[in-house]
Amino acid sequence: MSLLLCFSGQIGSGKSSVSTAVAAALGWRRTGFGDYLRGEIVRSGGDPNDRKALQDLGQQRVDTDAVAFCRDVLAAAGFTPGDDLVIDGIRHVAIFEMLAEVGKPSEARLLFLGAPEITRNVRVQSRTDAQDFARASMHRVEIELQDALPQRAGAVIDADQPFDKVVAECLRAMRGWLPR
Numbered sequence: 001m002s003l004l005l006c007f008s009g010q011i012g013s014g015k016s017s018v019s020t021a022v023a024a025a026l027g028w029r030r031t032g033f034g035d036y037l038r039g040e041i042v043r044s045g046g047d048p049n050d051r052k053a054l055q056d057l058g059q060q061r062v063d064t065d066a067v068a069f070c071r072d073v074l075a076a077a078g079f080t081p082g083d084d085l086v087i088d089g090i091r092h093v094a095i096f097e098m099l100a101e102v103g104k105p106s107e108a109r110l111l112f113l114g115a116p117e118i119t120r121n122v123r124v125q126s127r128t129d130a131q132d133f134a135r136a137s138m139h140r141v142e143i144e145l146q147d148a149l150p151q152r153a154g155a156v157i158d159a160d161q162p163f164d165k166v167v168a169e170c171l172r173a174m175r176g177w178l179p180r
Contacts, residue, residue, distance in 0.1 A: 010120055019088040022174070026174075032089040034089045091149075155169075
């Protein structure tokens with residue numbers, strides 16, 4: 001069985017760092033919706049660190065043709081259905097479900113990284129867009145991260161613990177999805 005291991009979580013939950021560490025531990029390729037969107041923004045001459053531009057472009061792609069958006073992100077990662085892949089930045093239940101469909105026969109599984117707002121706020125302070133945390137957290141693209149995605153996830157991981165423990169819990173959850 002091959003897996004499309006998807007990561008979701010609010011801004012500052014550790015999605016990119018944790019998904020990168022999990023991919024390295026597994027020896028799998030990794031991509032992210034944010035990575036893809038940053039590349040698109042650079043190609044159009046924009047600032048890849050502008051979180052509002054990233055959120056707006058991502059929501060536009062979801063609204064315009066979500067299936068094409070999913071296929072584009074997977075193609076940019078060199079994904080072929082049946083491959084194993086780690087992907088982060090899932091912000092909509094519908095996007096996760098589309099990934100599950102277009103990724104077949106790879107089985108899509110969702111990990112949600114949860115951390116309290118104070119922890120997430122501390123984590124984003126080192127970023128160039130730290131002053132934008134409050135606005136970004138209220139953007140339309142972030143809405144489903146409150147309830148819908150954690151409820152849809154195969155595992156909700158407490159991301160308010162040491163990094164190594166978060167990665168270990170993600171790997172344990174993922175291994176529990178593999179056939180014995």
